[in-house]
Amino acid sequence: MNEFHVDMNEYLPLRDVVFKTLRQAILTGELQPGERLMEITLANRLGVSRTPVREAIHKLEQEGLVIMMPRRGAQVAQITEKDLIEVLEVRLGLEEMAVRFACERMTDGQFTELCQAADEFSAAIDRDDLTALAQADENFHSLICRATGNDCLCGITNNLREQMYRYRIEHLKNHDARKNLDGEHKAICAALEKRNAEEAQAILYSHIENQQQSIIQMLKEKSK
Amino acid sequence: MNEFHVDMNEYLPLRDVVFKTLRQAILTGELQPGERLMEITLANRLGVSRTPVREAIHKLEQEGLVIMMPRRGAQVAQITEKDLIEVLEVRLGLEEMAVRFACERMTDGQFTELCQAADEFSAAIDRDDLTALAQADENFHSLICRATGNDCLCGITNNLREQMYRYRIEHLKNHDARKNLDGEHKAICAALEKRNAEEAQAILYSHIENQQQSIIQMLKEKSK
DNA sequence: ATTCAGTGCATTGTATACAAAATGCGGAAG
């Protein structure tokens, strides 16, 4: 049945292409916090008209990656310490919830995937590959969420994680932190295997709490 | 220093006007689930061009009130039982979190406001005013969130509540349910006054759990 | 009678034109 990939790049509206491009640029720091996003400039740079750019920027605004002031345009979101603490507080609660539900609902297949993600993180440490580290960590947490079977929960936590991506990646540059995270991932896997929600939740709590402290520390140093 | 209200209707972009209008129409059921939202039609009806309508629809999509299919337009979101359960599951977790934090952080002024909101709910029962009931209930929960001082948390929970507004209002038509809700509001206030997080959380849990059961019940009846 | 191709209409996606507001600069007045 020679099912061929007639994808033809599978039509994506330009607004989504622009959206993804800009998001990537923001998350990688190519577009820095505070930088203005001017429609015409971006449109020219990307070779499209203002319309898709506008729509992409609006979408980014709702994701919390840019802030807009009426009649004054958009700029890459400056995350304050207060914002960060708020996001982390909520994220912590949601990820605890996720791991609790995952304990009850995770299938064997999903568990295997999760272990693989944890291993991929270890491998990325060995290869000293920062991008892969970020992706593996992202993936690990995302898999836990997906194991809850709750798409709503997945969507929200993914969004919160995304908002902090820029800061998490700084955290991951720290070699000691990497080792800690790696150990915690493994411990979470172990707790999940035993279906021990209490334990998993506790580990995840400190897992995120540690990151939180480290990121806030970093933010303070940067701002002074 | 005669600070006067030179508000002058405080310029709002048309897209936001349209957004609010459409949202209201969806929440009140004027636009029913499944109904198609066609840009030109709406633009004509509202007396604006397609541009603000498009932008409003996109915003509604990200709020979860409409769903879009590329090249096929938007329609008012059909909420399935699965969606509802997911949203309620997350909402429950977040509101528990909120009441816990509110216990620690709520100021006296905020507590007074909360009590007033609870009284307003009671008053709306006496007046048999459905709209006021919905608004008072909304307000009550929103105040608890705001008392956490966490804007991120507020934003997310408000959004989740909004997604269910249409169904909550059905629930509020039930006179027995009203009495229950009213009592629970009062009990939550009492627990918060004692700064008893455990108790407040427990009451809030059943408060939302009850609604959940009732709404799901209703949904099932509707779908058959 | 049913199915498939072709055609035309309805609707979204994108580009561009025009309007209105905000910012920055320069000059004049104090």
Next chain:
DNA sequence: CTTCCGCATTTTGTATACAATGCACTGAAT
């Protein structure tokens, strides 16, 4: 020298025009 007004420029907000796609209807062929 400073401040304030006004103009020009930049940039967003809105409208409209054009392109491309999807869908329904018609008609013919099997």
